[in-house]
Amino acid sequence: MRKLTYQEALVEGIREEMIRDDKVFLMGQDIGAWGGPLMSHKGLWNDFGPAGRMIETPISESAMVGACVGAAMMGLRPVVEIMFGEFLALVMQPLACDAAGMYYSSMGKVRVPMVLRTKYGVGPHRGHEQDYHSWLAHIPGLKVVMPSTPYDAKGLMKSAIRDDNPVVFLEHMNLYHAYRQDIPDEEYTIPLGVADIKRTGKDVTVVATAMMVHHALEAAQELSKKGVDVEVVDLRTVAPMDMDTVLTSVKKTGRLVIVYEAWKVGGSGGEVAAVVAEDAFRDLKAPIVRVAPPHIPIPFAASLNKLYLPDKQRVVEGVEKVMAY
């Protein structure tokens, strides 16, 4: 057992998969000797750079992703880094318009086994923070992963690399170097599309992803002092979304709060709410509450950031609202 950060766990997962399968290669900007933005590729260059398995590119996001789609179609397993999620608009044509539909459109003859890594998240880096996962989750054929812990990050990355579909792997910058967690010495993977109950409880279900899982857990701890028993469901993968776990939890607790970092309007949390309303309406004891940012561009000043983003207090308020109904 070793203690690794989210960033170290991601790199370790990638390293293991590169050793395991020589079809895996990496592409990105500044991923070589410099180590990648926020050290996203730290230590990999010495082992895989000279062998030609790490391709540094010019600033050409669309061509990078298009090239990885082409290489994946031809049987390789690219892991491409687009520095920040803010740049996803630049790659939506090859990713969402082309790659996502290829398996279906070709009657299963084309497979696009690639991973697109990208960093996002409101946090200490003061920029590039946009959470655009809702765009991606909307597209049939894309898998979208949003890990919340180092343990999950490693296990999900390994599964993403082994997956035969285009997977977008969203890495939260506020978690990147935040803390260390025990990582087993032996190999493990975590399947995509399976949620994880991070805390069991009987009174209310809080569904969250990535950074918001941590706020939900802090809120749960505070609420437990007030006698409210919160169950925290970490979706881990927003597409495909594990609604079975959510529905089972809601049927037990009868109350649902959904916390997410993307804008509330049109966000994937709305989909969670819609499915629960469709499939578990009679199990609900209170209306569903969504805790998510307001529909404004992300404000810059730290004081405004704080007002914008859901935090522990906002989750507590959401839970109290459904409990008081």
Add this chain to the structure above:
Amino acid sequence: MLELAIAKIKGNYHPAVGEEGVIIGTFYNLRKEDVVLPHFRGSIIVPYMRGASLRRLFAGIPGKLTAYSHGRYRGDICGPFELNVIGMYSGALGSSLSLAIGAALAAKLKKTDNVAVVTFGDGTSNRGDFHEAINMAAVLNLPAVFVCQNNQYAVSTPFCRSTLCRSIADRAPGYGIPGAKVDGNDVEAVHLAVQEAVQRARDGKGPTLIEALTYRVLGHWVADPATYRSAQEVEEWKKKDPIDRLRKKLIANGTLNELQVEQINKSMEEKLSVAIDEADKDPWPDQQILGLDDVFAGGR
């Protein structure tokens, strides 16, 4: 002939009549392991050249069950992948250049000497994808051949109003790679230029940008009356028809005689007619092909 036959099947096909010299010249005599990414205009001819069934190709135009995609995707712009044809998987132009460099990268990483050959229009040459893909192919020294099928029109916009450089090939020095301009209506000239570029790519010497200048004789799609250009201009280019030119040349140099040309045409007409009839009678795809659980490889 193939292009004219397709035009009869469906009203919105984008005919490549007059541009056959570029298509045949570019994609003739490649290996089956080479990856080809044909421009949507004329993209039916390329899988046929690589052994695809005419009936299945024609079935792909309306989307019949017998089509290569079983009707899930439009066959007029997207050929069968099993022949190493990468068609357009969306209706948006440009990403084929990026997919081409990806296929070229795969060939290189697998340590083969296979190449990727992509054709695209003069309109597409002004997409950012053109710049990003060619520049990246240049710096990564990838075995890719870029052929601009310059038919002088992007829908209704003439080349001279979208592009001030005189030839797309003039952009090559800006990427530090060789460029060549050829007469796109001279199939042999196109073929020689492309084969030279293919050989460079196989030898590990990197990409080439070729412009094959041709002309779109019909409208953007078959029902487009193309009122935005003069009849005189069209007539002038019709005189330069690449098939006519090749036929005259082959007869003049004694390779074929009139009778043989007649026989070739007749036999092709028969094949087309049979294939069209068959595709026409083929069934439409049903609920089973809708495939609600077929979005992900390995299932949901």
